Amino acid sequence: MIRASDVHKRFGAVEVLKGVSLDVDKGEVIAVIGPSGSGKSTFLRCLIHLETIHRGHIEIEGEPLVTTNAQGHCQYVPPADINRVCRKMGMVFQHFNLFPHLTVLQNLIEAPLTVKGVLKDEIVPKAEALLRKVGLFDKRDSYPSRLSGGQKQRVAIARALAMEPDIMLFDEPTSALDPELTGEVLSTMRELAEEHMTMIVVTHEMAFAREVAGRVVFMDGGVVVEARPARELFAAPEHPRTRAFLEKML
């Protein structure tokens, strides 16, 4: 569950998020769509504290990450709490961000061992089960450089899942892939959605947004223009900007 309200973010003098609000319930799958530069990735990165915000409130699974008082003073919770709150989320990036010097299995177990202090005997079978789930058990001992882009991204998803997050954030997970490799990644994500994982997916894959997301958020110019059930938004966009964007994309 995520509650984000009135989130503002600047890079230097440029305000790229101008009061973004979004509530995501447990088990919801949200697709965030919109033109390039509209602030989609920045918003996602703010949710998991890869970027700091200048104003607004963010609450993850009922716990505050950052609040803003009546005087407009923005305050994050203490660092230990930031880490604990952010560990409730896993993130998958456009460019996979796997550790190149570690094998596939080592990539999966690294954070559970070092960040969570899970015992190796406990995490290895879990990691192996996750690799089976994403269809890559046979790549257990391979290094990332030997994998295709689609395989790397499925490892990245399994690695995020190894931390047992409540929420998964995906930042354009198929944008760096050749078109023939996007399907395998999208079907892994579709499976997660069917298992009722709470997911926010920043994507240019309109078919995925329409078929898998429960709700679609259209962002433009650093604001949420409309956020509605996927079927409704695609069938009858309310805002002219949404309509113009969809006409270009579909």
Ligand SMILES: Nc1ncnc2c1ncn2[C@@H]1O[C@H](COP(=O)(O)OP(=O)(O)OP(=O)(O)O)[C@@H](O)[C@H]1O
């Ligand atoms: N680290 C940064 N420093 C300065 N400006 C940034 C930084 N990151 C993003 N921006 C700017 O913020 C704006 C929003 O970028 P963002 O990546 O969030 O957009 P987006 O909607 O995800 O775009 P795309 O679909 O192309 O990925 C852009 O103008 C971008 O250039």
